[in-house]
Amino acid sequence: DAKTTQPPSMDCAEGRAANLPCNHSTISGNEYVYWYRQIHSQGPQYIIHGLKNNETNEMASLIITEDRKSSTLILPHATLRDTAVYYCIVRVLSNFGNEKLTFGTGTRLTIIP
Amino acid sequence: DAGITQSPRYKITETGRQVTLMCHQTWSHSYMFWYRQDLGHGLRLIYYSAAADITDKGEVPDGYVVSRSKTENFPLTLESATRSQTSVYFCASSVTGHTEAFFGQGTRLTVV
Numbered sequence: 001d002a003k004t005t006q007p008p009s010m011d012c013a014e015g016r017a018a019n020l021p022c023n024h025s026t027i028s029g030n031e032y033v034y035w036y037r038q039i040h041s042q043g044p045q046y047i048i049h050g051l052k053n054n055e056t057n058e059m060a061s062l063i064i065t066e067d068r069k070s071s072t073l074i075l076p077h078a079t080l081r082d083t084a085v086y087y088c089i090v091r092v093l094s095n096f097g098n099e100k101l102t103f104g105t106g107t108r109l110t111i112i113p
Numbered sequence: 114d115a116g117i118t119q120s121p122r123y124k125i126t127e128t129g130r131q132v133t134l135m136c137h138q139t140w141s142h143s144y145m146f147w148y149r150q151d152l153g154h155g156l157r158l159i160y161y162s163a164a165a166d167i168t169d170k171g172e173v174p175d176g177y178v179v180s181r182s183k184t185e186n187f188p189l190t191l192e193s194a195t196r197s198q199t200s201v202y203f204c205a206s207s208v209t210g211h212t213e214a215f216f217g218q219g220t221r222l223t224v225v
Contacts, residue, residue, distance in 0.1 A: 032211065036214075041219065042219075043205070043216025043217055043218055043219055045216070100161060101146060101158070102157075102158050103156040103158075105155040106155060
């Protein structure tokens with residue numbers, strides 16, 4: 001699986017859009033980009049994933065660059081409850097028995113009141 | 114209750130003892146995962162399973178044993194616990210290898 005690089009921490013004002021970047025310059029054609037978050041000491045929570053097209057759901061939007069070497073997770077109107085560690089994960093899906101889900105160290109996002 | 118549950122939530126054990134952490138999911142998800150989380154290390158994959166009777170090593174498998182005789186259960190055993198295995202352990206499951214994974218609430222294990 002390709003490695004990802006994320007800033008260790010970010011702040012965002014409450015009510016503003018939080019834009020979390022992720023670099024995955026070694027991504028290959030069959031690898032998806034996933035985002036999870038972990039609030040305090042809870043188990044991680046799935047947010048969104050995509051291959052090449054931009055994706056949006058009720059929680060967030062995922063913007064993937066045309067060359068797929070980087071992506072941005074957007075929380076459109078951040079609230080205090082969005083304070084968490086956000087993990088960007090690149091994952092190979094094509095090989096049965098090799099469908100690992102491995103996490104990096106993530107970005108600690110703090111929403112400022 | 115539907116979902117994924119881990120037991121116990123908290124466990125203190127002594128060095129050298131065998132301890133088993135349980136993970137049970139009610140969705141019949143094919144995939145299950147075990148992670149450990151230590152301060153400064155994020156989540157590290159210990160073992161995962163693509164289906165009953167199919168398991169594979171993750172990043173940090175040494176000192177751990179898993180089994181998956183039934184789809185819904187994925188126990189993690191520390192055969193001879195060491196202090197370095199003090200950690201928070203998370204179990205997760207997913208329908209397939211590429212669908213979202215659902216995590217349990219974690220087991221905080223302390224080895225003294």
